[in-house]
Amino acid sequence: MFFVLSKIAWFVLSPVNLVILLGALAALLAFTRFARIGRWLGLVSLAILLLLSFSPLPRLLVLPLENRFPQQDAAKGPVTGIIVLGGAVGIGRGDVVLNYAAARMTKAVELARLHPEAKIVFAGGAAHLVTQVTMTEADGARALFLSLGLKEERLVMEDRSRNTVENAVFTRRLVEPKPGERWLLVTSAWHMPRAMGVFRQAGFPVEAFPVDWLTENKPGDYVRPYLRAPRGLSVADDGLKEWLGLLVYRLAGYTNALFPAP
Numbered sequence: 001m002f003f004v005l006s007k008i009a010w011f012v013l014s015p016v017n018l019v020i021l022l023g024a025l026a027a028l029l030a031f032t033r034f035a036r037i038g039r040w041l042g043l044v045s046l047a048i049l050l051l052l053s054f055s056p057l058p059r060l061l062v063l064p065l066e067n068r069f070p071q072q073d074a075a076k077g078p079v080t081g082i083i084v085l086g087g088a089v090g091i092g093r094g095d096v097v098l099n100y101a102a103a104r105m106t107k108a109v110e111l112a113r114l115h116p117e118a119k120i121v122f123a124g125g126a127a128h129l130v131t132q133v134t135m136t137e138a139d140g141a142r143a144l145f146l147s148l149g150l151k152e153e154r155l156v157m158e159d160r161s162r163n164t165v166e167n168a169v170f171t172r173r174l175v176e177p178k179p180g181e182r183w184l185l186v187t188s189a190w191h192m193p194r195a196m197g198v199f200r201q202a203g204f205p206v207e208a209f210p211v212d213w214l215t216e217n218k219p220g221d222y223v224r225p226y227l228r229a230p231r232g233l234s235v236a237d238d239g240l241k242e243w244l245g246l247l248v249y250r251l252a253g254y255t256n257a258l259f260p261a262p
Contacts, residue, residue, distance in 0.1 A: 013244065015236045019049045052236040053229035059221050061239030062214050066189040069196065069208035069262055079115040080181040081156075083206060084108040085167050085195060086124020086137040087188070089144055096144045100234070101188050103212040105141065108186050109148050111209070118184075120150060121175060123158040123167040164195055164245075165254045168202035177204055188212035190238055194245050197255030208262070214238065 011017060022045040029038025051057050088101035098105060112120050122145075124137035138159035145155055158174050161167045177183060187195050189210035199206050214235050215221045226232035249255045 013240075015048075015052050015240055016233050019045050019052070023049075053232045054225050054227075055232070056222055056224055056226075058226070058232050058236035058239055059215050059224075061243070062190040062235060063217070063221055065191075065193055065239065065242055066210070066213055066215050067217060068259070069189070069192045069210050071189075071210055072207065074111060074114055074209070077182065079111070079118040080177075080183055081119040081121050081175060082108055082111050082115070082184045082186060082209075083121045083123060083171060084141070085164070085185070085187040085191070086122065086141070086161070087191075088212075089124075089140040090137055091135040091140045091143070096140050096147070098144075101212050104186055104188065105144055107209070107211040109145065109150065111184065111186070112145075112150055112154070118154075119156055119175070120145060120154050121156040121158065121171060123161050123171045125158075125160045125162055125166075164191075164198050165202075165249070167195070168199045168204055172199075172202050172204040182207065184209045186211060188214075188238075190214055190242055193260045194242055194249060194255065197246070197257055197260035198249065200256045200260065201254060 012021070022041060026038045026042035026045060029035060029041065032038070084104055088099055088104040090097045090099075108120060108122075112118065122138055122141040124141065126136045136159045138157040142155060142157055146152065156175060158167070158171050161170045175183075183204070183206045185192075185195060185199060185206040186209050189212060192208050192210045196206070196208055226235075246255070246259060250258045
């Protein structure tokens with residue numbers, strides 16, 4: 001039920017969707033006795049759309065998230081396993097498809113080569129609410145890892161999870177971590193605080209290894225505009241989703257803190 005409700009809620013609350021819905025409502029009101037309200041609502045919608053499309057605001061939303069868990073020295077000590085969260089890979093027309101979060105996958109391969117004794121655990125099933133799929137993210141991950149030279153015996157595929165909570169719970173059951181083992185968690189930097197909180201709450205101690213940065217952590221982040229509207233809107237979506245996710249997960253008891261820290 002939580003998965004279904006979260007998908008529906010985010011469809012409405014996603015910044016891009018919400019602005020479009022407000023704009024559509026404004027257009028409808030323009031033909032009624034509430035035309036004045038419609039004009040104001042239209043202006044507000046346009047202002048929000050411009051801010052999220054071109055201003056530095058989306059970058060400012062993700063900056064605190066990305067700065068929460070710094071990337072550590074990859075070569076520091078032996079590693080039992082490398083856990084990669086889904087959201088970056090799939091299968092399309094029979095071939096591997098990567099999206100803008102592809103650094104999760106490429107960094108996992110890099111870490112796998114740096115630590116040849118470590119298991120590579122991928123957590124990700126099919127997180128579609130309506131569409132029925134026969135191939136999961138794990139299928140895409142397996143195909144990619146094998147094509148890049150990783151051995152089948154090193155791969156552990158968790159192919160049932162649909163969100164971060166299930167990533168943590170199902171992966172813990174699958175690998176049964178033992179005291180003293182070292183597990184690295186690889187996911188996008190802006191997603192790392194929520195992921196770490198969920199894994200801790202699930203009783204799976206992992207070390208954060210963030211990738212896929214959306215900011216540079218330089219003064220320019222505060223003033224540099226986006227030159228392409230889709231990019232700004234995409235970053236705004238990611239940032240607002242994480243802040244809302246942190247709040248909802250904390251209220252639901254899925255994380256151990258409102259804003260997990262190292």
